[in-house]
Amino acid sequence: MATDFKSIPIIDIGPLLAKCDDPKMGQDSGVAQVVKQLDQACKEAGFFYVVLRILFIQFEPMKDGKISIFCFIIFLSVMVWCFVIDQKGHGIPETILKQVKNLTRKFFELPYEEKLKIKMTADSGYRGYQRIGENITKGVPDMHEAIDCYKELKPGMYGDLGKPMEGCNQWPIQPTNFKMLMEEYVSLCTELSRNIMRGIALALGCSPYEFEGERAGNAFWVMRLIGYPGVHSANGSDIPKEDIGCGAHTDYGLLTLVNQDDDITALQVRNRSGEWISAPPVPGTFVCNIGDMLKIYSNGLYESTLHQVINSSPKYRVCVAYFYETNFDTAVEPLDICKERTTGAKKFERAVYGEHLVKKVQTNFVY
Ligand SMILES: NC(=[NH2+])NCCC[C@H](N)C(=O)O
Numbered sequence: 028m029a030t031d032f033k034s035i036p037i038i039d040i041g042p043l044l045a046k047c048d049d050p051k052m053g054q055d056s057g058v059a060q061v062v063k064q065l066d067q068a069c070k071e072a073g074f075f076y077v078v079l080r081i082l083f084i085q086f087e088p089m090k091d092g093k094i095s096i097f098c099f100i101i102f103l104s105v106m107v108w109c110f111v112i113d114q115k116g117h118g119i120p121e122t123i124l125k126q127v128k129n130l131t132r133k134f135f136e137l138p139y140e141e142k143l144k145i146k147m148t149a150d151s152g153y154r155g156y157q158r159i160g161e162n163i164t165k166g167v168p169d170m171h172e173a174i175d176c177y178k179e180l181k182p183g184m185y186g187d188l189g190k191p192m193e194g195c196n197q198w199p200i201q202p203t204n205f206k207m208l209m210e211e212y213v214s215l216c217t218e219l220s221r222n223i224m225r226g227i228a229l230a231l232g233c234s235p236y237e238f239e240g241e242r243a244g245n246a247f248w249v250m251r252l253i254g255y256p257g258v259h260s261a262n263g264s265d266i267p268k269e270d271i272g273c274g275a276h277t278d279y280g281l282l283t284l285v286n287q288d289d290d291i292t293a294l295q296v297r298n299r300s301g302e303w304i305s306a307p308p309v310p311g312t313f314v315c316n317i318g319d320m321l322k323i324y325s326n327g328l329y330e331s332t333l334h335q336v337i338n339s340s341p342k343y344r345v346c347v348a349y350f351y352e353t354n355f356d357t358a359v360e361p362l363d364i365c366k367e368r369t370t371g372a373k374k375f376e377r378a379v380y381g382e383h384l385v386k387k388v389q390t391n392f393v394y
């Protein structure tokens with residue numbers, strides 16, 4: 028149900044995060060405002076940015092060179108207060124967003140043989156390193172390399188359903204502290220996603236906990252550390268050859284958090300008339316988008332929007348995408364309240380998340 032959006036909205040979710048553990052959060056006016064913005068963004072684009080903390084870009088009283096001591100003291104106190112809030116762990120500090128991308132870049136800079144030490148195979152549960160062109164989208168090899176990680180599935184945990192994804196993540200020894208940082212990052216993203224999903228649940232007219240318990244109380248997750256080579260002019264030609272870094276696709280679960288490089292615009296989102304709208308980097312934010320399971324739950328009120336990646340810059344682009352999903356074995360069907368809000372009829376058949384994932388993974392990689 029996407030519209031002809033021309034840009035992707037930016038939402039400051041601070042007020043939602045401040046109240047997200049209060050069962051009465053739905054009655055808070057700050058939360059209500061965030062929920063309204065989430066609802067609109069999910070209906071119109073299926074994509075939005077979340078700002079984790081308000082940044083002071085410009086201090087107004089300093090603009091014309093005049094500044095009173097009083098204003099300056101207020102300014103300093105606000106800065107100190109923001110610092111304290113940050114230390115309390117509301118939101119994810121921008122330094123961690125950067126570190127995760129830096130370590131990812133360092134890994135991709137290693138020699139190919141080194142990267143192959145954690146090579147992905149079907150036997151590794153599709154966990155590990157995939158070379159450029161190994162991931163296939165709609166029959167075409169994607170011009171990216173990546174490390175794919177998934178929440179660990181113990182042998183037999185979900186019977187035959189889980190079998191193809193069973194395995195442990197493969198972490199490189201170099202760069203050092205890789206595993207530790209990435210695991211910390213996953214737990215921060217999991218918590219943040221759960222909280223954003225509380226806002227989305229309210230936006231759909233549900234209880235804030237609609238996507239917990241049986242549905243996503245034991246949320247499965249996926250993380251992809253991705254590198255897209257830059258373009259180079261071929262044989263002295265002035266026209267650089269543009270490759271598709273990642274072909275048009277939708278994401279599979281509930282909500283994706285994209286932590287992209289700060290200086291390259293490459294991610295594009297398709298609107299209703301088929302135009303590709305850029306999602307340029309906004310430092311300190313995540314680009315969030317809706318996955319196939321949320322499209323089903325919402326009976327199409329929210330869509331899992333098609334997107335693709337084209338890196339037409341000469342620079343190598345790094346992106347870390349975290350995917351928050353339902354429980355692995357959850358059978359997803361349109362929620363009653365969402366059927367009422369749409370045509371009344373059920374637009375999608377029930378789907379088991381794990382089956383959907385396995386089908387996708389087995390067509391993405393042909394081993
Ligand atoms: N898990 C992902 N989101 N992978 C990226 C999407 C590309 C994948 N080959 C697909 O067709 O879906």
Ligand SMILES: O=C(O)CCC(=O)C(=O)O
Pocket residue numbers: 251253273278285287293294334336346348
């Ligand atoms: O690189 C990006 O910006 C997005 C990657 C993506 O869409 C994906 O891995 O699903």
Ligand SMILES: [Fe+2]
Pocket residue numbers: 276277278334
């Ligand atoms: Fe995606």
